[in-house]
Amino acid sequence: RxxxxxxxxxxxxxxxxxxxxxxxxxxxxxxxxxxxxxxxxxxxxxxxxxxxxxxxxxxxxxxxxxxxxxxxxxxxxxxxxxxQDHPLVPTIWHVRSGESLFRGESPAGYAQWFGARRGPLTSNLAEAGLYTRSDDGLAEPDLQYHFLPVKYWQQARVDPDVDAFTACAVLVRVESRGSVRLRSADPAWAPAIDAGYLTEERDLEALVTGVEKARDIAAVGPLAKVLAEEWSPGGTRSTRAELRQSVRDTLESLYHxxxxxxxxxxxxxxxxxxxxxxxxxxxxxxxxxxxxxxxxxxxxxxxxxxxxxxxxxxxxxxxxxxxxxxx
The missing domain is CATH 3.50.50.60 (FAD/NAD(P)-binding domain)
Known part of the structure; x- marks a missing residue:
């Protein structure tokens, strides 16, 4: 043009x-x-x-x-x-069946991808999702889930040696706010970014409920037959006080x-x-x-x-x- x-x-x-x-x-x-x-x-x-x-x-x-x-x-x-940004918290299980997306990194999986652009290597990782409410009194959903047949951990760092399943609870009704500020008058300096995650109590409570709901989903039907022990936050963390700390420890960004x-x-x-x-x-x-x-x-x-x-x-x-x- x-x-x-x-x-x-x-x-x-x-x-x-x-x-x-x-x-x-x-x-x-x-x-x-x-x-x-x-x-x-x-x-x-x-x-x-x-x-x-x-x-x-x-x-x-x-x-x-x-x-x-x-x-x-x-x-x-x-x-x-x-x-504002969408925070997420992953709940991760090991897979009892020994199968996960990383089993697609095999000669057969590569053949499907390079030969026909098909097979497990076409995955975008988030194979399923849903919207739900952390409180039945809410008029609109405040939680979104991404379900991934991998260990999604620490800003998308994954462990290829472990078969795992992750349910990411994403808070989509965010009340917390942060800021972007200059650290210098020099344009080459990156700004100071404070996302303000969980500065509002309601956001923290909603994500704790998000972890609890992820556990409820994992305990039902066919999925329960596939999953083994909970890796994060770990089955021993069961009280809301323990889960509040776990949410703070494992919270990540969805980059929005x-x-x-x-x-x-x-x-x-x-x-x-x-x-x-x-x-x-x-x-x-x-x-x-x-x-x-x-x-x-x-x-x-x-x-x-x-x-x-x-x-x-x-x-x-x-x-x-x-x-x-x-x-």
């Missing part, structure tokens, strides 16, 4: 501003600091990098920006706040961060309903960071919808400018 240029190997360092208007971006490519200018800038760095770029550009909580040596251009307190540049009209909002950064002309944020709260499921499709809506908004703006120019 003649109107599209993709620059790879480039790291954006800040938004260029002329007063309260965005005029372009500064970036590093091949070790050289460069600039690009445009009438409108769309940030799509995600829930971690978009707030980082805004703050590096002087847009964010004024006291925090000053504390790391960034000149304040626009005091916008909500930038980097409100971070949102909310750090959230949409709204209140004082803590970062973008308006048209995705425009409050107080700055010509600057939009277009990614999952604008979600006010987490959806009760994966964030990929909603993020695509945000991008589609942004495209409509940009086209509408261009059309309005063209009409004014011709008037």
């Amino acid at each position: 003649p109107n599209l240029e993709v620059r790879t190997g480039a790291r954006v360092t800040r938004v260029l501003l002329d007063g309260d208007r965005a005029t372009g971006l500064e970036y590093v490519a091949d070790g050289v600091l460069q600039q690009v200018h445009a009438p409108q800038v769309l940030l799509s760095g995600g829930a971690i990098n978009s707030p980082q770029l805004l703050m590096l550009s002087g847009i964010g909580p004024a006291d925090h920006l000053r504390s790391v040596g960034v000149d304040v251009v626009h005091d916008l307190p909500g930038v980097g706040g409100g971070l 961060p949102v909310g750090s540049c959230r949409m709204g009209t209140d004082a803590d909002a970062v973008v308006d309903p048209q995705l425009r950064v409050h107080g700055i002309e010509g600057l939009r944020v277009v990614d999952a960071s604008v979600m006010p709260t987490l959806v009760r499921g994966n964030t990929n499709a909603p993020t695509i919808m945000i991008a589609e809506r942004a495209a409509d908004l940009v086209r509408a703006d261009l059309g309005a400018r063209s009409a004014l120019a011709q008037a």
